Amino acid sequence: TVEDAEKKTTFNFKAYVLEKGDIINKALDAAIPLKEPVTIQEAMRYSLLAGGKRVRPMLCIAACELVSGRHEMAIPAACAVEMFHTMSLIHDDLPCMDNDDLRRGKPTNHKVFGEDVAILAGDALLSLAFEHVAAATKEVSPERVVRAIMELAKSVGSEGLVVGQVMDIHSEGLSISEVKLERLEFIHIHKTSVLLEAAVVAGAIMGGGTDEEIERLRKYARCIGLLFQVVDDILDITKSSQELGKTAGKDLVTDKVTYPKLLGIQESKDFAAKLMRDAHEHLSAFDLDKAAPLYALANYIAYREN
């Protein structure tokens, strides 16, 4: 169980998050220096440095270290996944998509810089991510760098984030009876899991993992990716019912189809627990102490409150 895994290691997750978070934030800051004309870099930095949880870069570094790589080998790839993530959030918030005014508690990119610059800032982050991995990865063979870039590219393209978003858009306005579990799962896997998978797999590739280790970690990542989204759907309901009194449920009780709406709360929680068990199972072939950060990140995803 989760508790057993925690008891067996002396791993300090809080210290780990502080240490790696600091490394990631410094690397992201250094990846986009302000140059003339500054507006585009300001727009890129505004969203990239807006204080996300940095789950994806942490997974990337943890996977690299698990296969005995040094964290420096995975930092550029870790920055790249956070750049992808930020780009997708900027584009997702645009008026033609979700039309959101706030992200991470701050006005969205297009609210501050305008729609035109926000689109371009997303494009520039996407392109910079690849340039950064190619230019800044040190002490990793070119074969591994190319292999990692391929994984990263696939995760954002028409077989990854983009198809997830397209399917999501096309599901808008459909009722619970029209959106089947299979479709919901497809959206979640493509909008969320693929990027967590790319983070973990790219980290393991950069760290020098064997094919077997890489594929085992891919399976772990797929479980926690879906777990992330199932938990998100459950949180959506619990948050909505807590806030209902204060806000009359505005924007909180959404029309979108979720796991609890299709399966009910209890069955959704059971499914989350099963994904967690499966994630642990895929880690069980690794040394427990070395895999401690990935166990802890899975726990964090399962028990987080936002």
Ligand code: GRG
């Ligand atoms: C233009 C190539 C290209 C892709 C864009 C817009 C789009 C396609 C995809 C949208 C993907 C999207 C918004 C998915 C939701 C992902 C998600 C779970 C966001 C929340 O992640 P957290 O909780 O956020 O890690 P923080 O703020 O902590 O980083």
